[in-house]
Amino acid sequence: xxxxxxxxxxxxxxxxxxxxxxxxxxxxxxxxxxxxxxxxxxxxxxxxxxxxxxxxxxxxxxxxxxxxxxxxxxxxxxxxxxxxxxxxxxxxxxxxxxxxxxxxxxxxxxxxxxxxxxxxxxxxxxxxxxxxxxxxxxxxxxxxxxxxxxxxxxxxxxxxxxxxxxxxxxxxxxxxxxxxxxxxxxxxxxxxxxxxxxxxxxxxxxxxxxxxxxxxxxxxxxxxxxxxxxxxxxxxxxxxxxxxxxxxxxxxxxxxxxxxxxxxxxxxxxxxxxxxxxxxxxxxxxxxxxxxxxxxxxxxxxxxxxxxxxxxxxxxxxxxxxxxxxxxxxxxxxxxxxxxxxxxxxxxxxxxxx
Amino acid sequence: xxxxxxxxxxxxxxxxxxxxxxxxxxxxxxxxxxxxxxxxxxxxxxxxxxxxxxxxxxxxxxxxxxxxxxxxxxxxxxxxxxxxxxxxxxxxxxxxxxxxxxxxxxxxxxxxxxxxxxxxxxxxxxxxxxxxxxxxxxxxxxxxxxxxxxxxxxxxxxxxxxxxxxxxxxxxxxxxxxxx
Numbered sequence: 001x002x003x004x005x006x007x008x009x010x011x012x013x014x015x016x017x018x019x020x021x022x023x024x025x026x027x028x029x030x031x032x033x034x035x036x037x038x039x040x041x042x043x044x045x046x047x048x049x050x051x052x053x054x055x056x057x058x059x060x061x062x063x064x065x066x067x068x069x070x071x072x073x074x075x076x077x078x079x080x081x082x083x084x085x086x087x088x089x090x091x092x093x094x095x096x097x098x099x100x101x102x103x104x105x106x107x108x109x110x111x112x113x114x115x116x117x118x119x120x121x122x123x124x125x126x127x128x129x130x131x132x133x134x135x136x137x138x139x140x141x142x143x144x145x146x147x148x149x150x151x152x153x154x155x156x157x158x159x160x161x162x163x164x165x166x167x168x169x170x171x172x173x174x175x176x177x178x179x180x181x182x183x184x185x186x187x188x189x190x191x192x193x194x195x196x197x198x199x200x201x202x203x204x205x206x207x208x209x210x211x212x213x214x215x216x217x218x219x220x221x222x223x224x225x226x227x228x229x230x231x232x233x234x235x236x237x238x239x240x241x242x243x244x245x246x247x248x249x250x251x252x253x254x255x256x257x258x259x260x261x262x263x264x265x266x267x268x269x270x271x272x273x274x275x276x277x278x279x280x281x282x283x284x285x286x287x288x289x290x291x292x293x294x295x296x297x298x299x300x301x302x303x304x305x306x307x308x309x310x311x312x313x314x315x316x317x318x319x320x321x322x323x324x325x326x327x328x329x330x331x332x333x334x335x336x337x338x339x340x341x342x343x344x345x346x347x348x349x350x351x352x353x354x
Numbered sequence: 355x356x357x358x359x360x361x362x363x364x365x366x367x368x369x370x371x372x373x374x375x376x377x378x379x380x381x382x383x384x385x386x387x388x389x390x391x392x393x394x395x396x397x398x399x400x401x402x403x404x405x406x407x408x409x410x411x412x413x414x415x416x417x418x419x420x421x422x423x424x425x426x427x428x429x430x431x432x433x434x435x436x437x438x439x440x441x442x443x444x445x446x447x448x449x450x451x452x453x454x455x456x457x458x459x460x461x462x463x464x465x466x467x468x469x470x471x472x473x474x475x476x477x478x479x480x481x482x483x484x485x486x487x488x489x490x491x492x493x494x495x496x497x498x499x500x501x502x503x504x505x506x507x508x509x510x511x512x513x514x515x516x517x518x519x520x521x522x523x524x525x526x527x528x529x530x531x532x533x534x
Contacts, residue, residue, distance in 0.1 A: 006379055006391065006509075030396060115395070176418050177376070178389040179383050315441035338421050 004179040009144045009169060010035035012180045013103060014043070017075050019182055022101070023049035024074040026063040028056055030080060032171035033105035036077045042203050045288075049307035055124050057082045061089030061102075062176040067078070068098040071196030073155055077103035080121050081112055083129065088166055092129025095211025097195075097226065099158035102136070102166045103153070105174040108334035116334025117171035117257060122311035126285040133223050135230055137165040137237065138284040140255040146177035149185065150282070156188040157237065158245045161229050162195075168284060170307065172257040172336070233286055237324045239281040240288035244270065248277025250349055253316050254283045254305040262305050264339035265346060274350045284312070289319040296323040301349050305342055357412045358496055362437050363484075364405035365429030365450070370484035372429065373510065375406040377488065381498045381506030384409035390418035403432050409472065410497070411439040425495060427487050429453065429470065438465075447489055450493045466494050468532050482525035489529025500530070 007015070014036045017025075025040040033176060037053070044051035050067075054060035062075050067074040078086060083104045088129045093100055106121050109112040137157050141147040147169060154165040197207045215218035241259075244266055245251055254262040259280040269276035279295060281288050301324055304313040313328045329345045331337040361378055363371040372393050382389040393406040407420045421440065426447040428434035431454050434447075441447055443462040451467035458465040468490045470483035479486070485507075492503055507522055 006376065006383065006389070123515065171395070172392065175393055175395050177379060178415075178418075179389060215522075237470075251488060260415075261417045263414075319367070336419060339417055341412070 005295075006177045007144060007177060007180050008035050008177050009141075009147045009223075010105065010174040011039045012144050013147045013151045013167065013169075015041035016182065017101065017155070018043055018150045019045065019185070020155040021075065022073040022075045022155065023047070024064075024067040024072050025050065026052050026060040026067070026074070026076050027229070028054055028060050028078065029186070030079045030082045032117070032174050033077050033079045033103065035174070036103060036105070047118065053181050057085035058089065062087040062133055064100045064102075065089060065093050065096065065098055068093065069076065069096065069172045069196065070198045072105050073099075073101075073159075075101045077101070077105065079105045079115075080109050081117070083121065083124065087124075087337055090136065091132050091134055092131065092211050093164050094136070094226070095132065095222075096209045097162040098164075098209060099134040099155075099162050100164050102157055102164055103152045104166055104168050104326055106168065108171040108332065114334040115171065117336060118332060118334055119258060119313065120308035120332055121168065121172055121254060122284065122306070122308060125166055126287070126315070132236075133227065135163075135285055137161065137163060137233060137286075140168050140169050140284050140330050141173060141246055142256050142259045142280060143269075144176065144180050145212040146183060146282075147173060148180055152187070156172065156190060159190045159193070160188060161233060163226075163229065163233075170257050183347065187275060191231040198348060222339075237283060238286040238288040239282040240291050241282060242291070243280065245277035245279050245295060247275055247298065248295070249275045249298075249300045250277070250346055251299040251301070252276060252342070253281070253292065253302045253312070253345070254270045254276045254278065255284060258305050258307050261339050263336055263343055265337040265342035267348045268339060268343045272317075272347070274346060277344050280295070281312075287319060288316045289315075292316065293321065293323075294320040299324055302326040303345060304328050304330040305345075307336060308332050308333040358415075358519035359409040360423045361410075361425045362423040363408070363427040364403060364433035364437055365378060365427075365484075367402075367404040368485065369426070369429050370481060371404055371429065372406045373396070374484040374488050375512040377503065377506045378408045378410070380496075380509040381502045382408075384502050384505045384509070384517060385498060385508045387412060387417050390415045392418040401431065403436075405433065406439075406512075411449060422468070427491055427498070429431070429483060431456075444489070446495050448487050448494065450487060459515065464494065466490055468529060470529065473528060473532070476527060477524075479521055479528070480526045482521060484503045485522045486529035490525035490532060491529075492526070493530045493532075500526075
């Protein structure tokens with residue numbers, strides 16, 4: 001077994017990307033993801049890779065499109081306002097069916113907002129973020145080790161489905177250090193990138209990467225093809241972790257950093273005799289709908305906890321098909337809810353349910 | 355020893371609180387425990403107060419944030435003012451008395467005063483107040499063994515700073531034996 005190292009989430013995900021074969025990183029600095037770019041800047045030149053600090057986020061994401069179109073494993077990272085700027089490019093990348101990995105180390109918004117951790121980009125990540133009929137695959141790690149594990153998988157998923165994959169973290173996960181190891185990562189069987197626009201010495205017809213379809217029926221067919229992939233992704237790729245969920249009367253639903261706080265709250269509730277549990281979506285898109293729905297059989301109430309004004313709560317309501325009441329508790333703007341605050345909400349609901 | 359111990363280490367940016375936290379975290383890791391280390395970041399890093407939170411636990415760590423620490427290291431007055439009242443009853447605080455003149459009024463926690471900055475300067479261990487205070491914290495709480503703490507120290511130091519290892523050990527031992 002390899003020795004465990006203490007690393008910041010931002011650094012660990014950069015190392016994981018390099019180990020996953022990413023050799024091209026295009027970025028623009030922003031707190032609280034800076035350590036990721038800094039790590040890439042230090043490492044890439046030493047391993048024959050590219051680190052490029054672009055003149056803007058818009059430039060960086062279009063460089064990602066270029067490198068990805070040539071078949072390279074490529075990554076960019078940013079934080080909330082920067083992701084807004086990258087959204088146009090992400091739409092082009094979806095339309096062009098090019099794989100890439102994008103890291104969002106979320107901070108408070110809207111606008112320039114603040115630099116403390118938040119989860120208020122859930123809608124942006126799962127509903128868009130760009131224009132047009134599109135989705136990103138969105139992965140939500142809750143520990144530094146999971147940032148590593150999901151980073152490996154993000155590159156595989158991107159290549160497999162030829163679609164951008166977003167790792168949606170936040171300032172807490174990016175900045176904190178935890179023990180981490182990089183060995184024994186499973187890899188998927190992946191198809192050849194026969195579509196890539198790389199050099200071929202005229203041994204095959206030219207490949208074209210494009211997102212412009214001026215004939216409406218052609219564009220519709222193209223979009224339908226993309227959505228066929230999305231059906232497969234929905235069927236095969238949704239993931240969540242269930243924690244003390246099987247007998248839970250009150251089931252918390254939370255992802256990422258908020259899920260960690262909820263685990264403490266669930267433990268405290270159990271100590272007080274309240275059967276609480278936690279369902280933690282690991283994929284935010286596709287949302288683990290079936291898994292959540294299965295808990296409507298025994299759960300009396302859902303409590304969605306987010307570091308936002310309530311965004312994922314809509315997916316919880318949809319997935320539960322309103323079979324049980326869904327409550328919400330959140331703090332936003334970089335304020336982080338305490339386990340005690342969450343416990344109070346659990347006890348309030350438990351009191352009302354009895 | 356309880357299942358989970360939480361630390362808040364706080365002081366001016368540049369006093370090495372984040373490093374001290376890393377030493378504690380690596381020591382915990384050396385003992386096979388679960389560990390987390392969470393820094394304050396942003397403008398606080400640039401000359402104001404910096405702090406970090408470390409959790410050592412025998413079970414997986416939920417929240418890496420701690421509202422009420424078991425152990426506090428406060429190397430300046432703003433830190434002591436901010437965190438003193440948050441230490442859990444029965445908890446321990448180590449305070450740099452060369453920078454903090456007041457004394458705690460709490461009777462339900464143990465507060466130890468050590469002139470860490472002054473000692474560091476007197477002994478030529480400049481910038482070693484963090485390790486002196488850490489030695490004191492170790493002495494008063496025994497959260498790990500001295501051997502384990504020094505392992506943590508070794509792991510926390512990048513190769514290019516290896517030559518500073520003996521100075522850090524000296525500082526830890528100075529704090530550990532202070533007042534004997």
